[in-house]
Amino acid sequence: MAAVTTKDDDITATAQMCTYCFDVLLQKLHPSTSSSGKSNDDDDDIISTSTTQYNPPNVKCPLFVTWEKCQSILPHPPPLLSKVSSSSGIVTPCSSTTASSSVITDDDTSTHNNNDTNNNDSSVPASTIYELRGCIGTLAPRQLQHALSEFAITSALHDGRFDPISLHELPFLRVGVSLLVNYEECQDCFDWIVGVHGIIIKFGGSNSSSSARGMEQHSATFLPEVAKEQSWSQKEAVLSLIRKAGYRGRITNDLLSQIQCTRYQSSKYRISYQEYIAERHNGKDPLNRADFMAAAVAEEVVRNSRVKPVTPCVNL
Secondary structure (H helix, E strand, O other): OOOEOOOHHHOOOOHHHHHHHHHHHHHHHOHHHOOOOOOOOOOOOOOOHHHOOOOOOOEEEEEEEEEEEEOOOOOOOOOOOOOOOOOOOOOOOOEEOOOOOOOEEOOOOOEEEOOOOOOOOOOOOOOOEEEEEEEEEEEEEEEHHHHHHHHHHHHHHOOOOOOOOOHHHHHHEEEEEEEEEEEEEOOOOOOOOOOOOEEEEEEEEOOOOOHHHOOEEEEEEEOHHHHHHOOOOHHHHHHHHHHHOOOOOOOOHHHHHHOEEEEEEEEEEEEEHHHHHHHHOOOOOOOOOHHHHHHHHHHHHHHHHOOOOOOOOOOO
16 A cells, blocks of 8 residues: 655654564564564664554654663653654754765764753653664655654664663663654744744755865754754754755855745654553563663663763764
């Protein structure tokens, strides 16, 4: 059956989409949890829906899958399932890099806390710190029945900026699914609202003082939550996005006037691993073994003992 491209108002991210992402990642990293019992270590990153209790809707839309890791030694108690947002998804910094590929990634490698305006995870302490572990998606409409599984695995294991997520990290993770909707052409690169819209910019410009190379085409995007997460104004967000697109020349008013800008919104939902096991496994952790938790704690102790330089977020 052909996929149906629905109206934007009909496309909504759900808790079931997030539990599905945890299902496919768990089956990939720990095949014995799969009903088939077969290993998923091959290159096939699309897990059969026969091993889950949920089938993604047969619709097409652009999407991103984001994995974050709680920076605590032990996971928190299971909170209730909660929807993060309805349209703008002001929670996790996500963004893409170029328009030359249909698969794009988030460039925010900073840590951030759980104290967000639209975050309804009231049972999670506001001081909880999460670190991005992977975010990959596409601005081109994709059939959710296949793309959700694909990007759940790709963002977890194949985001080139990070080591692949390991099995021991699962209890510390949360996943977010962003479905991109309401695309509109802007009158200029400032015709959008911080905290509501994501933007895609396209423009031509040369990074070289020599004209021999000619004009280069640049393109980049920030998802709706990025500007608010970073407390940026419209101008600060646009200037950062221009640099993110790879342009290193002088930013002039003439350059700004030539930018083609598209705005969009997102429907976003996210859940933690504890919410996942509460919803999917009736609160019984399939990985709840003493040796597993001991290894996970040891891994976190070693990881947190490393001294990391603090760098500002300038290239999201």
